[in-house]
Amino acid sequence: xxxxxxxxxxxxxxxxxxxxxxxxxxxxxxxxxxxxxxxxxxxxxxxxxxxxxxxxxxxxxxxxxxxxxxxxxxxxxxxxxxxxxxxxxxxxxxxxxxxxxxxxxxxxxxxxxxxxxxxxxxxxxxxxxxxxxxxxxxxxxxxxxxxxxxxxxxxxxxxxxxxxxxxxxxxxxxxxxxxxxxxxxxxxxxxxxxxxxxxxxxxxxxxxxxxxxxxxxxxxxxxxxxxxx
Amino acid sequence: xxxxxxxxxxxxxxxxxxxxxxxxxxxxxxxxxxxxxxxxxxxxxxxxxxxxxxxxxxxxxxxxxxxxxxxxxxxxxxxxxxxxxxxxxxxxxxxxxxxxxxxxxxxxxxxxxxxxxxxxxxxxxxxxxxxxxxxxxxxxxxxxxxxxxxxxxxxxxxxxxxxxxxxxxxxxxxxxxxxxxxxxxxxxxxxxxxxxxxxxxxxxxxxxxxxxxxxxxxxxxxxxxxxxx
DNA sequence: CGTCCGTTTGATCTGTGTCAATCGCTGTGG
DNA sequence: CCACAGCGATTGACACAGATCAAACGGACG
Numbered sequence: 001x002x003x004x005x006x007x008x009x010x011x012x013x014x015x016x017x018x019x020x021x022x023x024x025x026x027x028x029x030x031x032x033x034x035x036x037x038x039x040x041x042x043x044x045x046x047x048x049x050x051x052x053x054x055x056x057x058x059x060x061x062x063x064x065x066x067x068x069x070x071x072x073x074x075x076x077x078x079x080x081x082x083x084x085x086x087x088x089x090x091x092x093x094x095x096x097x098x099x100x101x102x103x104x105x106x107x108x109x110x111x112x113x114x115x116x117x118x119x120x121x122x123x124x125x126x127x128x129x130x131x132x133x134x135x136x137x138x139x140x141x142x143x144x145x146x147x148x149x150x151x152x153x154x155x156x157x158x159x160x161x162x163x164x165x166x167x168x169x170x171x172x173x174x175x176x177x178x179x180x181x182x183x184x185x186x187x188x189x190x191x192x193x194x195x196x197x198x199x200x201x202x203x204x205x206x207x208x209x210x211x212x213x214x215x216x217x218x219x220x221x222x223x224x225x226x227x228x229x
Numbered sequence: 230x231x232x233x234x235x236x237x238x239x240x241x242x243x244x245x246x247x248x249x250x251x252x253x254x255x256x257x258x259x260x261x262x263x264x265x266x267x268x269x270x271x272x273x274x275x276x277x278x279x280x281x282x283x284x285x286x287x288x289x290x291x292x293x294x295x296x297x298x299x300x301x302x303x304x305x306x307x308x309x310x311x312x313x314x315x316x317x318x319x320x321x322x323x324x325x326x327x328x329x330x331x332x333x334x335x336x337x338x339x340x341x342x343x344x345x346x347x348x349x350x351x352x353x354x355x356x357x358x359x360x361x362x363x364x365x366x367x368x369x370x371x372x373x374x375x376x377x378x379x380x381x382x383x384x385x386x387x388x389x390x391x392x393x394x395x396x397x398x399x400x401x402x403x404x405x406x407x408x409x410x411x412x413x414x415x416x417x418x419x420x421x422x423x424x425x426x427x428x429x430x431x432x433x434x435x436x437x438x439x440x441x442x443x444x445x446x447x448x449x450x451x452x453x454x455x456x457x458x
Numbered sequence: 459c460g461t462c463c464g465t466t467t468g469a470t471c472t473g474t475g476t477c478a479a480t481c482g483c484t485g486t487g488g
Numbered sequence: 489c490c491a492c493a494g495c496g497a498t499t500g501a502c503a504c505a506g507a508t509c510a511a512a513c514g515g516a517c518g
Contacts, residue, residue: 063367067457071375075367088361093368116353123352124345130359132317137366138292138304139322144373145417146300149506180465188374190507195466212465228296378474409497419475424498441497 003032003105011057014081014166017105019125020115027118031111035104037061043084043096043104050092052106053085059102060177063094064185074186076137077160077178080167085112086130100177142228144188152187153197155227157207161217172220176213232261232334240286243310243395246334248354249344260344262335266290272313272325272333279321281335282314288331289406292323293414303415305366306389306407309396314341315359329406371457373417381416382426384456386436390446401449405442 006012006025020028035054037043043054046065061078075094078084084104087093107115116123139159143152161174169175176183184194201207206219206226217223235241235254249257264283266272272283275294285307292304304323307313313333316322336344345352368388372381390403398404405412413423430436435448435455446452 065371065457067375073371073375075370086360086363088357088364093364117349120346120349120352123349123356127352127356127359128317130356130363131315134315134359134363134366135317135322137363137370141304141366141369141373142294142302144370145414146296146302179463185374191465192467192508193506196506199466228294420497421476421499422474425474428498 003029003034005029009057011055011080015055015057016083016122016125016129017055019121020119024119028115031107031115033106035102035106037098037102037104039098039101041098043098043102044092046092046095048092050085050087050090050109052108053083053112054104054106056080056082056084057103057105060099061096061102062099062178062182062186064097065094072185073188074178074182076140077182077186079163083126083129085109086126086133099182147228149187149189149193150197150200151226151228152189153183153194153201154206154223155229156183156187157215157217158220158223158227158229161220172217174215174217176215180212232258232263234258238286240284240309244284244286245312245351245354245358246284248350249348253348256347257344260336260340264331264333264335266327266331266333268327268330270327272327272331273321275321275324277321279314279316279319279338281337282312282341283333283335285309285311285313286332286334289328290325290331291328291407291411291415293326294323301414302417303411305369306411306415308392312355312358314338315355315362328411376457378416378418378422379426379429380455380457381418382412382423382430383435383452384458385412385416386444386446387449387452387456387458390449401446403444403446405444409441 006017006022006028009017012018017025017028035043037059043061044050056078057080059080061084063075063078065073065075067073077099078096084096116126136159139155143155147155157174160176161169161171164174165171178186180191180194184191187194189197198207198209198212201223202209204222206217206222208216208218235246235251235257238246241247246254246257264272266288272290273279287309290307290313292307294302294304296302306328307325313325345355365388368384372384376384386403389405390398390400393403394400409420409423412418413420416423418426427436427438427441430452431438433451435446435451437445437447
């Protein structure tokens with residue numbers, strides 16, 4: 001599928017694409033393909049050879065790893081502007097599944113390398129984005145390693161809210177397109193404990209919600225400090 | 230302190246420095262300083278402004294974060310060849326402490342940016358190394374999120390052994406310069422549980438040791454599969 | 459109207475944290 | 489040279505947080 005064009009792309013300002021001047025976007029468009037992914041579909045399987053990289057332009061994906069005995073870890077969620085391809089491995093280390101309907105730009109790995117040679121700023125931009133992702137991933141280590149269930153949930157909600165805010169959302173509000181099971185597997189908990197943590201945060205007045213997928217962060221400061229931020 | 234020279238540097242082949250041709254190392258040496266850090270000393274504090282980047286040339290450091298109530302997380306260990314400075318934040322997000330006596334090369338952040346402009350291969354090398362670090366950090370997420378104590382320990386030992394092997398160590402052997410407390414705070418466990426996991430792995434025959442700091446990985450394959458690798 | 463799926467809530471069980479004691483090595487001072 | 493203090497590691501007893509098992513609820517959809 002050909003590419004729709006960078007001009008109207010809502011993800012562009014957040015993505016590595018922004019490192020290439022607007023005047024040169026036709027070079028990008030020439031190399032890029034486009035992928036539409038319906039809810040639940042998988043973009044790539046753990047173990048597949050890694051031949052492409054992607055930028056998410058719409059929707060949300062999850063990065064999943066499964067153990068032989070069925071234990072599941074959701075290593076992260078990807079949103080518009082996020083880059084898929086910061087890895088040194090020749091094979092995918094996670095399965096990538098669409099949490100919602102998604103749209104992505106695809107680049108063959110070799111085209112991306114070519115583009116980096118041609119636009120050194122693109123490589124700088126990628127390094128910068130890889131560094132941010134490292135910061136974020138190291139933050140998750142603290143969540144998983146040393147925080148209790150409600151604290152983990154607080155940290156997760158705050159981080160998601162901030163990412164959604166950068167994409168035009170309200171500061172004190174989070175949308176949760178993923179299920180409780182996804183959240184549990186992301187936070188190293190069970191569905192039940194996640195649910196209990198939601199009600200505990202609600203009873204404490206830190207959050208409020210009718211719809212379990214649309215959360216108001218009433219006491220943002222309290223949530224941040226609970227998560228050690 | 231001036232720089233000793235890249236020629237004899239044992240860390241060079243493992244570090245980002247390898248991206249700069251041997252013929253140009255005098256440019257590196259001109260920008261670099263050298264730091265000696267005795268055991269227990271701290272290189273930088275969480276929250277300090279981040280003005281330099283480092284390459285570890287000798288010894289081991291730990292990357293620590295502390296919560297107000299005293300909970301501690303060791304986000305990782307740094308060894309010869311590892312780069313300190315993959316972060317988008319203007320301040321350190323972790324305290325860096327010497328586990329053993331250490332030696333490091335220092336570069337002012339601005340010199341590093343200058344070097345990247347001058348040697349595009351350096352920037353590529355940094356991106357590649359940042360990607361490996363992302364792979365490794367995402368691996369830790371699985372350890373912390375979904376594995377039991379003995380599995381976490383197994384994964385930790387295997388990963389350390391591999392890193393030491395790349396630096397000339399034996400495949401089936403690990404040296405642990407850090408204390409059980411460091412390991413516990415790295416794996417999200419208590420000292421006691423770490424100790425019990427060591428004896429459990431020993432009783433199962435997977436590892437063997439007299440000295441608690443020098444471990445033989447007797448059943449490397451079993452350890453790898455326990456860790457989900 | 460009934461089924462299905464995601465979420466919430468309740469009851470019980472278990473693994474890991476907590477508290478406490480012991481071991482063994484190292485280094486120090488009598 | 490030996491006694492002892494101090495620290496890291498190990499082992500044991502117990503408690504409790506979170507997992508597991510089980511049930512009920514509510515909205516979406518046929």
